[in-house]
Amino acid sequence: MSLNEYKGVWVFVEQRNGTIQKVSLELICKAREIADKIGGKVTAVILGAEVEGLANELIHYGADMVKGFENKRLEKYITEPYTKILSSAIIEGKPEIMLIGATTIGRDLAPRVAARVKTGLTADCTILDIDPQTNNLLMTRPAFGGNIMATIICPEHRPQMSSVRPGVMVLHNKDISRTGEVSIIEAEIDEMDVNVEIVEEVVEKKGKIKIEDADVLISGGRGIGAKDGFEALGRLAHRLNGLTSASRAAVDAGWVDKSIQVGQTGKTVRPNLYIAAGISGAIQHVAGMEEAEFIIAINSNPDAPIFDVADLGIVGDANKIIPALLQELA
Template sequence: MIEEYRGVWVFIEQNDGEIEGVSLELLGAGRKLADKLEVPLAGVLLGEGIRELYSKLIGYGADIVYCIDHPVLRDYRTESYMKGVNYLAEKYKPEIFLFGATPNGKDLASAIATDLSTGLTADTTMLDVDVEKRLLEASRPAFGGNIMATILCKKHRPQMATVRPKVMKALPFDATRQGEIIEETIDLSEETMRTKVLEIVKDVTKNAKLADAHVIVCGGKGMGDAAGFQLIHDLAETIGASVGGTRDVIEAGWLPHELQIGQTGETVTPKIYFAIGISGAIQHVVGMKNSELIIAINKDPNAAIFEVATYGIVGDALEIVPKLIEQFKEQQKSMGGELNYA
């Protein structure tokens, strides 16, 4: 019975005792949903030696922490984590269950949804609830990013969604919050696991650097061609920024895929974001709209990018960007060094 299911859950992804940022972001989003539905917000934490993380999750918004501490759960594997999470979900029956849209989060969420015979909305960028019907409204770009689709799971529970990193906001940590810790045990044996973790190799890619950048200069098809796009590189080099591009730019071969920003690329939240020669299609906007300050340059005064921009410049980017570069260089000379974005 659907009525038996209550509560909002967030799967807490942790690696080597460090909570992934997307999990804290989802606690912030989950807190809003739980408050609207007037139910507790719970964090679901699996691993080995994880007890020191309990209070941190409470401080970031959880009312309850469901946890399983077991040596077999030291490293992520679909089989062992699915057994643990399924046990908790079947016992406590959450009505909403959120996962980060990370490689591990997407892998686990799809396995859980299959095992529990429920629906899963992938790569969502907006969350809300219909309080009267108690339905999760999970929205994501569709049809190549041209529209936003809101997906409902009316007949099955829990209602599940994976959410892209960087699109939600974590709450400030509150050390005074109090919550409930529920530690569970399950029967797990390394000998019964079908996969073994032999070695973990950490890969630091350009993609990760782009996600962590404080300043990004992103160019679109409005730069004309590869020669025009070189101005994006020139501006980024002048101000010490990272370079990104829209899907059109990637498909044109002006940048490698790992530098794409948008629904099918990277989601970023820099302090300053330059959107140059970019129309503002939903597919791109969902990947950068949470930037602290957005500066848009486009010769079309009605371009959709101006709707999310903090400041807009109407004009030809091929004429404006060289002038910006000149002004930034003059500023650098007057300051005697690199620009400071703190």
């Protein structure tokens, strides 16, 4: 295999019910940055029943080309046909870099595709960059339980594959003046490729936005002391039109649900305002919120690491300061 045959950056675009998932747009924006550094083009690869109408959106966010594969059987994600089609496209198209969102679907698809095209996969990345000396993709992810950040390269195989957590990469404004090439192919799927039948799809209904999309987050940690402490955080979040979130310590203690956990083993967030109440600021948590626009830290320990990333620090008991803040806002 000649590495010089592999060119460009590809992004697997995840769509559900005809809606492009936000992480895919984030990856196209990042792919645009990477491609500009290595002098390549960005190709968005999308599978589904009717995907041609989504192509312009992908081009507006930075794709130079859209490869669409259509088939009625691709309307819902099924592991085998998606794996077969994407693997075949990679083998034929020879991208230098392949990016996939680390969603439920992406985490199922990426390792299977990597195995079939005989390359490595760095999963759950939080940072992507290019080595200026070698043009290798530098893929950084938490390792050893989140205690260190490991940067991994794949110098001897192509494509260099990475799955990336939602919310990690910056979503830039789209440019509706951009134009690109669109190729829509009718995908061939044999009966043997469809080894699973979807009988029913039940989607969990949630009455509020996800913490990844919130502009304001009030986050509690071990220093809150008990489940009851989150009631005050909830009132403050409501007062500021935001949501509550938590550190892993609060989740492990059973005070709140894991769905609102922020950090390397939780979710990555970028709110305009992040209030960290009773959170020490371990690297595992900071990695998930350090890109917030404005960070306010409340902690009784003046030496807590959270103050190193905070724009405003308040030394004191969060269980006293939060109620006082609520009273002042009232």
